[in-house]
Amino acid sequence: MSTYQKNKLSxxxxxxxxxxxxxxxxxxxxxxxxxxVSLLGPSGSGKSTIFNIIAGLIKPDKxxxxxxxxxxxxxxxxxxxxxxxxxxxxxKKIIDNAALPLVIKGxxxxxxxxxxxxxxxxxxxxxxxxxxxxxxxxxxxQRAALMRTYxxxxxxxxxxxxxxxxxxxxxxxxxxxxxxxLSNLNASIIFITHDIDEAIFLSDRVYILSDRPARVKxxxxxDLPRPRKNQVITTPRFNEIKKDIINIL
Amino acid sequence: xxxxENIENRIIPITFLGILIFLWYFVxxxxxxxxxILPSPVDAVTTLFRILPEIxxxxxxxxxxxxxxxxxAIVLAVAxxxxxxxxxxxxxxxxxxxxxxxxxxxxxLAPLFAMWFGLGKFPKxxxxxxxxxxxxxxxxxxxxxxxxKDLINLMKSMGASKxxxxxxxxxxxxxxxxxxxxxxxxxxCIMAAFIGEWMGxxxxxxLYMMRAKKSLRIDKVFAVVLLIVILSMVLFKIVSIxxxxxxxxxxxxx
Numbered sequence: 001m002s003t004y005q006k007n008k009l010s011x012x013x014x015x016x017x018x019x020x021x022x023x024x025x026x027x028x029x030x031x032x033x034x035x036x037v038s039l040l041g042p043s044g045s046g047k048s049t050i051f052n053i054i055a056g057l058i059k060p061d062k063x064x065x066x067x068x069x070x071x072x073x074x075x076x077x078x079x080x081x082x083x084x085x086x087x088x089x090x091x092k093k094i095i096d097n098a099a100l101p102l103v104i105k106g107x108x109x110x111x112x113x114x115x116x117x118x119x120x121x122x123x124x125x126x127x128x129x130x131x132x133x134x135x136x137x138x139x140x141x142q143r144a145a146l147m148r149t150y151x152x153x154x155x156x157x158x159x160x161x162x163x164x165x166x167x168x169x170x171x172x173x174x175x176x177x178x179x180x181x182l183s184n185l186n187a188s189i190i191f192i193t194h195d196i197d198e199a200i201f202l203s204d205r206v207y208i209l210s211d212r213p214a215r216v217k218x219x220x221x222x223d224l225p226r227p228r229k230n231q232v233i234t235t236p237r238f239n240e241i242k243k244d245i246i247n248i249l
Numbered sequence: 250x251x252x253x254e255n256i257e258n259r260i261i262p263i264t265f266l267g268i269l270i271f272l273w274y275f276v277x278x279x280x281x282x283x284x285x286i287l288p289s290p291v292d293a294v295t296t297l298f299r300i301l302p303e304i305x306x307x308x309x310x311x312x313x314x315x316x317x318x319x320x321x322a323i324v325l326a327v328a329x330x331x332x333x334x335x336x337x338x339x340x341x342x343x344x345x346x347x348x349x350x351x352x353x354x355x356x357x358l359a360p361l362f363a364m365w366f367g368l369g370k371f372p373k374x375x376x377x378x379x380x381x382x383x384x385x386x387x388x389x390x391x392x393x394x395x396x397x398k399d400l401i402n403l404m405k406s407m408g409a410s411k412x413x414x415x416x417x418x419x420x421x422x423x424x425x426x427x428x429x430x431x432x433x434x435x436x437x438c439i440m441a442a443f444i445g446e447w448m449g450x451x452x453x454x455x456l457y458m459m460r461a462k463k464s465l466r467i468d469k470v471f472a473v474v475l476l477i478v479i480l481s482m483v484l485f486k487i488v489s490i491x492x493x494x495x496x497x498x499x500x501x502x503x
Contacts, residue, residue, distance in 0.1 A: 052402075055406045056406070057402055057405055057406055076405055076406050076407075076408055077406070077407065077408025079406075080406070080407070081403065081406040083399050083403065085397070085399060087397065087399060087400050087403050089400075089417075089418065089421070089422075090498045090499075091421045091422075091424075091496065091498045092498075100407075100417075101407045103417075104404070104407050104408060104409045104413055104417070105408070132497070132498045133498075134498060152407050
């Protein structure tokens, strides 16, 4: 990673309340090119609302969202967004699910299929192109969902607890797999999680959020070397960072 | 294992039905209940085969009415459901009316339609439509409503238009519900046509049965009832097969 990285996305002093309940209280975030940033906070702290604002699905009461220095506040269709649920369409084969964003943009089905075909290998789904989602395991469905997410926008990807619904072993494998895939793609990622280990293992930086209303408590740089292997979670440095985070939370 | 369970699932109702029919047969054959009051199941079946040439014409009339009624009901229900789902005002205005329309006894409406529209097929088709329309539209509307909100948000975040969200997600997601409604409707449609004819008509199984009843031919009445049950079951099966063919992604569930 280069020492100077371009700013991909910045969220400037956003506020949001629903009715009387303040959900987001002056949150500012930054995402640089090729960076992996996590938002770590307790459940129900408004992390998903922040994502909805970045994705343009919700307008903030105050504050702005800039993507590559352009104002994208309240405008959807720029960044890709993946949820905890895979949200694959059960009536479409995996290849058509992955091609969905292209079809929405107006590409013909046949062309879209051609365009996504090449990515099945990278995402470890070779041979499953013409299966239906129910024929895949949970982990594979998440991979397919990530692939679809990637097909929509290749540079900025929001991941909202994508592995939250998986069992611990599969989750660990998927995290490792994600790092591996990302090393082949030029993507900037914001990742929501309430799992401290996960945040440290995956991220370059972690924003720690407070309980509702969400505020950025602090920002922590994760200086563990990359590429990270599974063993990294048992190193003293890892535990040091973890201790810090627990103290802040 | 699953296959075994399936067989067991079938054996129990079939055995039970068999016992019931045997009891019925036994009670009549032994003269515990007299034949002119209750014909035996054997009588019903033999009578059905005997009168088949004579009721063929009526059967075709009833099937035609049921068929057109069901088709029109499907078209109308789908069209209206789509409109109601997209225009909230329309849904609020129409939904209670739909429910009320189902509370009016069809036995009252059928003769009214006969008075207004004559004794031909048309008033029967309306009766079938009225009966079949409701289960289809209600299940469709419920289907549209129950589509995962996150899925719709996801589509929005990808910049999909309202029409695209509808055609690509909402509609296909609701096909299951559509078939649930259609199964109910298909089971009812023959009976509905039959009621329409019963209340006044020139032809059809309903008319035939009314005549049989008036001449105290209970065996014929039972034969026609048997025929209606068989027809409705066949229709139900056709819809199930259609569903399996059209929704290959749904077959493996359970």
